[in-house]
Amino acid sequence: MKPLPARSGAAPSPALPADQAQAVQRAIAEHAARPGALLPLLHAVQDALGHVPPAALPVIAQALNLTRAEVHGVVSFYHHFRSTPPGRHVLRLCRAEACQARGARALEAHARRTLGIDFHQTTADGALTLEPVYCLGNCGCGPSLLLDADELHANVTADAFDALVGRLREEAGA
Amino acid sequence: MSAAPLRVCVSCDASALALGAERTAQALAAEAQRRGIAIELVRTGSRGMLWLEPLVEVEAGIGDSRLGIRTAYGPVRAADVPSLFDAGVFTSPVAGEGAAHALRLGAVEELDWFKRQQRLCFARVGVTDPLSVADYVAHGGFRGLRKALDMAPAAIVQTVIDSGLRGRGGAAFPTGIKWKTVLEAARSSQSPISNPESRPSKYIVCNADEGDSGTFSDRMLMEGDPLCLVEGMAIAGLAVGATQGYIYLRSEYPHARRALDAAIAAAYAAGWLGADIGGSGKRFELEVRLGAGAYICGEETALLDSLEGKRGQVRFKPPLPALKGLFGRPTVVNNVISLASVPLILERGAAFYRDYGTGRSRGTLPIQLAGNLKRTGLVELAFGVTLRELLYDYGGGSLSGRPLRAVQVGGPLGAYLPASQFDTVLDYEAFAAIGAMLGHGGVVAFDDTVDMAEQARYAMEFCAAESCGKCTPCRIGSTRGVEVLERIRAGIEREKNFALLEDLCETMRFGSLCALGGLTPDPVRSALAHFPEDFGGRA
Numbered sequence A: 001m002k003p004l005p006a007r008s009g010a011a012p013s014p015a016l017p018a019d020q021a022q023a024v025q026r027a028i029a030e031h032a033a034r035p036g037a038l039l040p041l042l043h044a045v046q047d048a049l050g051h052v053p054p055a056a057l058p059v060i061a062q063a064l065n066l067t068r069a070e071v072h073g074v075v076s077f078y079h080h081f082r083s084t085p086p087g088r089h090v091l092r093l094c095r096a097e098a099c100q101a102r103g104a105r106a107l108e109a110h111a112r113r114t115l116g117i118d119f120h121q122t123t124a125d126g127a128l129t130l131e132p133v134y135c136l137g138n139c140g141c142g143p144s145l146l147l148d149a150d151e152l153h154a155n156v157t158a159d160a161f162d163a164l165v166g167r168l169r170e171e172a173g174a
Numbered sequence B: 001m002s003a004a005p006l007r008v009c010v011s012c013d014a015s016a017l018a019l020g021a022e023r024t025a026q027a028l029a030a031e032a033q034r035r036g037i038a039i040e041l042v043r044t045g046s047r048g049m050l051w052l053e054p055l056v057e058v059e060a061g062i063g064d065s066r067l068g069i070r071t072a073y074g075p076v077r078a079a080d081v082p083s084l085f086d087a088g089v090f091t092s093p094v095a096g097e098g099a100a101h102a103l104r105l106g107a108v109e110e111l112d113w114f115k116r117q118q119r120l121c122f123a124r125v126g127v128t129d130p131l132s133v134a135d136y137v138a139h140g141g142f143r144g145l146r147k148a149l150d151m152a153p154a155a156i157v158q159t160v161i162d163s164g165l166r167g168r169g170g171a172a173f174p175t176g177i178k179w180k181t182v183l184e185a186a187r188s189s190q191s192p193i194s195n196p197e198s199r200p201s202k203y204i205v206c207n208a209d210e211g212d213s214g215t216f217s218d219r220m221l222m223e224g225d226p227l228c229l230v231e232g233m234a235i236a237g238l239a240v241g242a243t244q245g246y247i248y249l250r251s252e253y254p255h256a257r258r259a260l261d262a263a264i265a266a267a268y269a270a271g272w273l274g275a276d277i278g279g280s281g282k283r284f285e286l287e288v289r290l291g292a293g294a295y296i297c298g299e300e301t302a303l304l305d306s307l308e309g310k311r312g313q314v315r316f317k318p319p320l321p322a323l324k325g326l327f328g329r330p331t332v333v334n335n336v337i338s339l340a341s342v343p344l345i346l347e348r349g350a351a352f353y354r355d356y357g358t359g360r361s362r363g364t365l366p367i368q369l370a371g372n373l374k375r376t377g378l379v380e381l382a383f384g385v386t387l388r389e390l391l392y393d394y395g396g397g398s399l400s401g402r403p404l405r406a407v408q409v410g411g412p413l414g415a416y417l418p419a420s421q422f423d424t425v426l427d428y429e430a431f432a433a434i435g436a437m438l439g440h441g442g443v444v445a446f447d448d449t450v451d452m453a454e455q456a457r458y459a460m461e462f463c464a465a466e467s468c469g470k471c472t473p474c475r476i477g478s479t480r481g482v483e484v485l486e487r488i489r490a491g492i493e494r495e496k497n498f499a500l501l502e503d504l505c506e507t508m509r510f511g512s513l514c515a516l517g518g519l520t521p522d523p524v525r526s527a528l529a530h531f532p533e534d535f536g537g538r539a
């Protein structure tokens, strides 16, 4: 369970920008009628927008005939859903035991130090967001790192990490 | 040499990709084109030998048989590819021998590491194209389902009971007995009155949440032979009278998701899913649902709440999910490996499967070797092998070259085992007898640089991060546990804090609704019991 964010579920929410509203409507149209629709719907919104904007919650709640508090409760329960936009790239570092046994603790310290951020934070230039993850199923060749949606990295040394970060920053600059 | 282009197999398994298999595959295709040599590049699952990935297997066909003999080379980096061509690997291979090259390994089936395994569940993984129904059928696929289509539901259930198969998700509950409960829940739940929303009256739910660190057999199976899971779920549907299945897949597995979606679409197109499976007139529908990064959603009742679109909180039992599960209907919840073991049991019979194993642990277990070992990966063996054989004979000892000091089996809730317990036999009861658990078969090895007090602290930290919040001992106790262990590590009021830790462990063990809170004390206490020197010595 995630610690509850300071922001109360009942606070008035700003209106959803038009493009975001459209993405939310598309997700609703595609998923609302499915049994147990809320998770697939939230995934669709986050896939489209990179996060689930708090202003989308009342819209989703209404479409599924739920209270806004119920939707908020679900969004806040799951580590995967975020309510603020991430940086241009998301780095998920595995913190779990099998990776620890192959040097993940040192990598984690290196990542925080060199990026100058903690987990759940984004670098000042907006390039990278660092997230913890507990196992990526790559436990035979950790330390493991998942870049964005599906780029899995194995045996990530500090040097490999720096090279990856350098590449991402270069791509952004180019 | 046959006229058909040589089949060249490279893995598309997520770990193989992380180790560079995509770059190798691209280099193979580009180099073949550059040299004007025709090859048929096939993407398979992984053979499970991670230290040899990217593995390239070249099939020297006999005549125009598609089932020729393969010669393996590995690990093949993209930069090694031109030299393979130079050596004649793709132009003048000898059937069964390939061509001489420094990376040549021979036939995978003849490698010591592979030869001694009993690959029942993983027989096709790394061999077939995971998304090809034709390949699947050519390698024995859908024979179990064919048989099941001609059997009465009770007879299918009895076969699974007789096989001795126990759930591979961790709790080791007999799969057939669970199915029997769901089958017999029939009459009470099928009246139209209790089914007002005309939803299916029963469900098959596959638990593909695989959250335990050190485990990846579900992932490898789903990526390497997803149709086997499809077949197992369809058989489960026939056995209990369920027409809808869901695979609850963790969101951390994007590659498995793509493989499952594609395999399910292929199975629908070939008539193995849908309203008329295998031309039988019987229905089974299947879809994938994604989790959202919550370890507790691997617990079956939390999983069901999550599937229903709620917070993934653990339910009180009873009622059992078998009687009142998804949307209140009787539901089979089984692990990926449990379900994927079923097709072979139906095809070859209960006795065939039961003949493997030891004691009350029948059949085989796909074991995952992880952490600080030289040869990590997937080994499928009958129960009865010792931990020591796994760590040294298969695993090759530590990757770092330092002595192995501790091993955690069965995920984050499993006890830490010291070297003096390495002769324990892989068997559910033998592990229970030493206060440990086999769980999902993950083996995580640590060398002598591990700080066991830090591991104990992490166990509490993980519990605090992943608690569903329903019970106080788990939610609050774990946070206290982190603090207490930090004070012990800092040498503050040690005696008092040891006593406090013991109290906390007792409270969590007996006051928690599920195994997350209930078993987190196991790694903590075992670390303390076997490695007291890491806690500054215990008076």
Ligand SMILES: Cc1cc2nc3c(=O)[nH]c(=O)nc-3n(C[C@H](O)[C@H](O)[C@H](O)COP(=O)(O)O)c2cc1C
Binding pocket: B166, B167, B168, B169, B170, B171, B172, B173, B175, B207, B208, B209, B210, B211, B212, B295, B296, B297, B298, B299, B300, B301, B333, B334, B335, B336, B338, B339, B514, B515, B516
């Ligand atoms: C905290 C917790 C996490 C679990 N995680 C998983 C999991 O990731 N995969 C799984 O198959 N079973 C998991 N289980 C076990 C399930 O509750 C359940 O026993 C299992 O899905 C039943 O299937 P089986 O009989 O085929 O093993 C977990 C249990 C607990 C208490």
Ligand code: SF4
Binding pocket: B296, B314, B466, B467, B468, B469, B470, B471, B472, B474, B475, B512, B513, B514, B515, B516, B517, B518
């Ligand atoms: S023990 Fe923890 S995870 Fe399990 S039900 Fe209680 S609070 Fe939830």
Ligand code: FES
Binding pocket: A094, A095, A096, A097, A098, A099, A100, A134, A135, A136, A137, A138, A139, A142, A144, B213, B214, B215
């Ligand atoms: S523990 Fe890091 S990938 Fe499994």
